[in-house]
Amino acid sequence: MFERFTKDARAVVVGAVGHAERTGAEVVDEEHILLALLDREGSRGSFALASLGAAGRRDSMERSLAEARRRGGLSRADTEALSGLGIDLSEIVSRVEEAHGVGALGSGNGGGGGRRSRRRPFAPGAKDVLTRSLRAALARHDRHIGDEHLLMALTARPGVPAEVLADHGVTYEAVTRVLYGGGEAKAG
Amino acid sequence: MTEATDLAERAGDRDPRIGLRAVSALRRLLEQLEAVQVRSARNQGWSWQEIAAELGVSRQAVHKKYGRQ
Numbered sequence: 001m002f003e004r005f006t007k008d009a010r011a012v013v014v015g016a017v018g019h020a021e022r023t024g025a026e027v028v029d030e031e032h033i034l035l036a037l038l039d040r041e042g043s044r045g046s047f048a049l050a051s052l053g054a055a056g057r058r059d060s061m062e063r064s065l066a067e068a069r070r071r072g073g074l075s076r077a078d079t080e081a082l083s084g085l086g087i088d089l090s091e092i093v094s095r096v097e098e099a100h101g102v103g104a105l106g107s108g109n110g111g112g113g114g115r116r117s118r119r120r121p122f123a124p125g126a127k128d129v130l131t132r133s134l135r136a137a138l139a140r141h142d143r144h145i146g147d148e149h150l151l152m153a154l155t156a157r158p159g160v161p162a163e164v165l166a167d168h169g170v171t172y173e174a175v176t177r178v179l180y181g182g183g184e185a186k187a188g
Numbered sequence: 189m190t191e192a193t194d195l196a197e198r199a200g201d202r203d204p205r206i207g208l209r210a211v212s213a214l215r216r217l218l219e220q221l222e223a224v225q226v227r228s229a230r231n232q233g234w235s236w237q238e239i240a241a242e243l244g245v246s247r248q249a250v251h252k253k254y255g256r257q
Contacts (some may be wrong), residue, residue: 072220078213085210089217096224105220 001134001145008043008147009133012036020120027123029073030154031065034161037151044179045147051178054168061164068160069106075160129153140180148179226254 005013015036020028038058040046049055068075071093074082079089096105122130132153137145154161155172165171222243229239236255240247 072217074213074216077209078216081206081210081213082217084206085214087214087217092217092221096221100224100228104224107223 001130004134004137004143004145006144006146008040008045009145009150011043012040012045012147012150013130015039016126017120026120028120028126029123030125030129030157030159030161031069031073033126033129033150034061034065034154034164037147037154040147043147045151048148048151048175048178049170052169052174054165054170057168061168064164064167065160068164070103072105073160075158075163077158077163125157125159129157132156140176148175151175223254226250230254 002010002013012033013036016028016032019025019032019035023032025032037045038049038055038061046055054061071079071089074089082089093105097103129150130153133145133149136149136152136156137143140149142149151170152172152175155165155170155175156162226239226243229242236251237247240250243250
C-alpha cells in the first residue's frame with residue numbers, strides 16, 4: 001500500500017510517528033496523524049484545510065485534542081453514550097485527577113516517562129485511517145494516495161479527530177467539495 | 189399499522205448502535221482506569237503478583253501489559 005503514497009502522504013506518516021515520539025505516546029494514533037497533517041504545506045491536504053479556514057486554527061484544534069486526551073481519549077459521542085448508561089465521564093475524570101493528578105486518565109499505558117527509544121506501533125485506529133485513505137483514493141479513482149486522502153479518512157472515521165475537525169468546519173463532505181467540487185458518496 | 193409504528197419507536201429506543209457504542213466507550217474507559225490504577229500501585233511499590241491478584245488475572249497477564257514501565 002505504501003508504494004502508492006505520495007511524498008506528502010509519506011511525510012504525514014513519518015510526521016505522525018514524530019508527534020507520537022515527542023509526546024511520549026506509546027503508540028501512533030489518529031491524533032498524531034492529524035497533527036502531522038496540520039504540519040504540511042503546499043500539499044493537497046493543506047490546501048483543503050486552508051480552503052476551509054482550518055489551517056490557521058491549529059492552536060484551537062490542539063486544545064480540543066488535549067481536552068479529549070484528558071477524558072481518556074473518549075470522543076463526545078462516547079461521552080454521550082456513557083451518559084446514556086448513567087455514567088458521568090466528567091465526574092470520573094475529576095475524581096481520577098483528584099487522586100492521581102491532572103491528565104492522569106489520558107497518559108496512556110506506559111506513562112511513567114523513562115526512555116522510549118523503541119519503535120512505536122500504529123494503533124488500530126491509525127491503521128484504520130491508512131486503510132480508509134486507500135479506499136478514499138479508490139473511490140475517487142485517484143491513482144495515488146495523497147495527504148488529502150488521509151484527511152478524508154480522518155473525517156470519515158468516527159472518533160476524536162473527526163469531531164475536532166468537524167468543529168473547525170472540516171467534514172468529509174466539505175473536504176471532498178473543495179477538492180473535487182460537488183458532493184459524492186462517502187468512501188467510508 | 190399502529191403496532192408497526194409503536195414497534196419502530198421502541199426499536200429506536202433500543203437501537204443497538206447506541207448500546208454497542210456505550211459498551212465500546214466503557215471498555216476504553218476501563219482500559220484507561222486500569223492503567224492509572226496499575227501505575228499508581230507500582231509507584232507505591234506493589235508487586236505484579238499483588239496487582240494481578242486484585243485484578244483477578246494472572247501475574248503474567250499484568251506484567252505483559254504494563255511491564256515496560
